[in-house]
Amino acid sequence: MQNNPAAASPRAFDFTSASFLIVAFLTGIAGALQTPTLSLFLTNEVHVRPAMVGFFFTGSAVIGILVSQFLAGRSDRKGDRKSLIVFCCVLGVLACVLFAWNRNYFILLFIGVFLSSFGSTANPQMFALAREHADRTGREAVMFSSILRAQVSLAWVIGPPLAYALAMGFGFTVMYLSAAVAFVVCGVMVWLFLPTMPKLKVAASGSIEAPRRNRRDALLLFVICTLMWGTNSLYIINMPLFIINELHLPEKLAGLMMGTAAGLEIPTMLIAGYYAKRFGKRFLMRIAIVAGLLFYVGMLTVHTPALLLAMQLLNAIYIGILAGIGMLYFQDLMPGQAGSATTLYSNTTRVGWIIAGSLAGVVAELWSYHAVFWIALGMCVAGFACLMRIKDV
Template sequence: MYRQFANHNNILIFISFLFSAFIIGIASALQSPTLSRFLTYEVAANPIQVGVFYSINAIASIVGSFLLAKYSDSHGQRRYIVLFCCLMGIGNSVVFALTRNYYLLITVGVFFAALASAAMPQIFALAREYAEKTKRNVVVFNSLIRAQLSLAWVIGPPLSFALAISYGFNLLYYSIIGMYLIAMIIVNFCLPAIPRTPKTFTSIESSTNPIEQSLFKNHNIIFLFLATVFMWTANMMYIIDMPLYVDQVLQLADTLPGKLMGIAAGLEIPVMLASGYLVPKFGKRNLMLFAIICGLFFYLGVITFSNQWALIGLQIFNALFIGIVANIGIIYFQDLLPNRMGVATTLFNNGVTCGVILSGMIQGFVTDFYSHQVIYYIATVMMGLSLLLCVQVRNTK
């Protein structure tokens, strides 16, 4: 009887992890796709202000998530920190719903967003602790949770544009508040309370020394890091600019950007799963090169085609690019630094974050002084540079 109850309880916790990750992912997928449109049309921000907003928001998220992560490793329970992050997400949505003042949004709104951004990392950390405590397969458990984020981005962007265009941004942000409230109920009543233990994750971090000159002499790492920065800068410039490009330049349907993002996210899920099985046959280096070539074709296609169906078809290349890079990229770094897993993971994450920061700055200045089309020429050049850099990364045993 006890074992049966325990099994039922474990199933409930497992489902709760999946559902909480999905709901928090939906909250993010509702806000992010329409943010540039909100700032442009509702706040009347110029392109430079839009780019600066994205960059400051990214920097603030780095600081906020790092401080909460550092606190969570030594104090309290992660479940309460996730609840705090959801509360900050509600605060962010309230600010966006009630004001159209750019300076309030970039200060108070970004402050709340920076603290809310730690919700998903804390969910993953709590899931790993739970998986280790219950002797579950950590990789499979985390992979299933990550799949919920991709699923959220299949549903979120089309819904985001539909709500914002048909009913207004206020209803959109009130919907996000509802998502966070649901997440808080699930997290509070269904997720486990795992006590803090000093040994948590120390097997990785204690073996790494972030201050080693050999890291800067490792050409493979330098090339791969720079390639990662260029790749994610191109991707984020597309995410920021595409809703405005489709509306102002191509003059296609207002709801098309949401559909494009949703289709790409939907295709990324099988690509991610398939790439893991293809690694033993083709190798990580070859898969990375193939992904970058797909990205290069994608941005060339965005420059060349202006038809709705052509843009939809191009999402196959976009999904191959993002699905493989997001799945294989971090493992590639870890293979190049097998004895420094913590540093390897940090390098990948920092490369992505640097791409977010650069993309906001470039997108704002380029569209203000030139045009939206120039963004995709720059993205194409960046993909070409990424390909040249990755070619220089040698295979590891």
Template sequence: MHWLATMGRRLNGVYAAFMLVAFMVGVAGALQMPTLSLFLSREVGVQPFWVGLFYTVNAIAGIVVSLGLAKRSDSQGDRRKLILFCCLMAVGNALLFAFNRHYLTLLICGVMLASLANALMPQLFALAREYADSSAREVVMFSSVMRAQLSLAWVIGPPLAFMLALNYGFTTMFSIAAGIFFLSLVLIAFALPSVSRVETSADVAVTEVSGWGDKNVRMLFVASTLMWTCNTMYIIDMPLWISSDLGLPDNLAGILMGTAAGLEIPAMILAGYYVKRFGKRPMMITAVAAGVLFYFGLILFHSHEALLFLQLFNAVFIGIIAGIGMLWFQDLMPGRAGSATTLFTNSISTGVIIAGVIQGAVSQSFGHHAVYWVMAAVAVVTLGLTCRVKDV
């Protein structure tokens, strides 16, 4: 295809390094995230409410820290050095979970380390956008292909995570994640570039810097938050729902996540290719509509085969919003790649806050099946909000 040939011509060593770092960081994250609820439930021994609370506290800390880092990174300093620091914190966080089983220690120290580590990915994508802009490259396609590396990582990560955790223990799994983060740190130090940025004027209003003064940015933030609320509730609850309510094998959760991630890759790349033809708004609406079908499908169909088939809708949903959603924020906030990308990732963190509270409370009070009715209802509301954001 023409776009593959074009991408091949434009791919250079620095672009390849960006993709490899995104993939490696994605694998390390995909080893930890899918099994976290099982880890807290079985290894640490806490109730569902405390599992949800952990996600919520972690997300709140992540928002506060990432906003401060984003403001600084867009105006001064070397973004690459900040990325290195965040990667080092990710190594420390993985090692903490490998060798500690005390809930309060994990909640306090783990949240502190994770809040710094979570800024790694938005800063990496912001640096990639700035490098693409400075080298006059195709931003949308490169961003989509780079984001596809995360999906590829999630093809490998979740099944590998459940295999390692169930067969060799959580200590081994988290230790391997720490090792991958360390290799990523070395690659970042020697392969990624520093990009000069224009400083933001001191007399620019805070609302203008953050983009919050634009009603479309606010609406997109709310819609994106609700999208990720649904997705995070699914990630938290599904491994527990699979084993406790449906009586299916534990490792099926990893297979479902890996299948969805594998299907996300073509969805992302095709979205990046066709976005100029159809526009961001129509594609995002299509994605959220697929999400609505996915969550209602989870309510109605519970067989092994049906759950696998439904991942097609999940892949379209996540594949498009993860790539096009971030670019939509960046286009609505020109010249503020770090703040726009962080606002997008903070919508994810805010979604995690809401998801942690709802999943923990609903599953403990009404059972896991009730969580999926909440997801479906939130998805319908999200579809209506997405339709109100302007195209760019």
């Protein structure tokens, strides 16, 4: 009697794994069609100054943290994570439709960003569901999560160049409607093919909290990841305008640089996932942050298209390891709290946006786009100092 389930299990898991891969790609595409061009959209379509562009990113991050943290706690305690992801996809569609046709700065900031915050939360919730699924089926969580992260990077290979092509060739309305289609397909895939994971009962004494030492390290890791994502956010906000306005290089180069980095992140994530057990997550994170230091030194000194593209290898190592290992580091430090750990990691990107949004526009307006990369370099140094104090897992 036990042979049938055992025989069926690999086929069922393979199909479910394929569904997770497609959903990861679609959530990545939905974000990659919107984020890289947002500063250009606000500058050219909404007609706001650089400081207001930065403020938009900051406000967006604050609203996103409030929304995602609320949903994370709720998803770990009760409810079906799968239904929550579908709900987030629906609100993501509404956000894309609003951005497609509305050009009022404050409506976009307060209503559009509120809706899009739900849409962006679909991604960390999908990773939390994938971690729970891997744990309950006995699969190796590190490589599974690394492959899913690689799918998101694959989306970022395709997304930024496609976003620039759609925005410059057909207009921002078509670009945002394309992102809406990605959310629609993603919601349908989740509803039809991803597993429902019932919540396991926890004893009343209850303790799924991490030990005190782990909480200290989780806080340190939050600071490290925030600083690292903050530098990346400064880069995403600043780089297109730096390339176009100060270096006077073609607009398409910005999309090509983002796509090249994302493409190189895929093998980086897979290699990091493979070697995580052998070398430890802390060692890999140190490699990442050293690559980041070299990358931002390069952004301050290199101004030719070929070298800017070549430097994306350093950027890929920096972000690829952070994206592939950072989330797993949080999950290991917070056992039994996959939703909260994944969302805490996801919120490091949002706090990074707050820091970047506050700094990028003001520094660019007071000094130059070039000066923003000095801030990024300083944040890398601070992140490395914090990383020296965290334990390995």
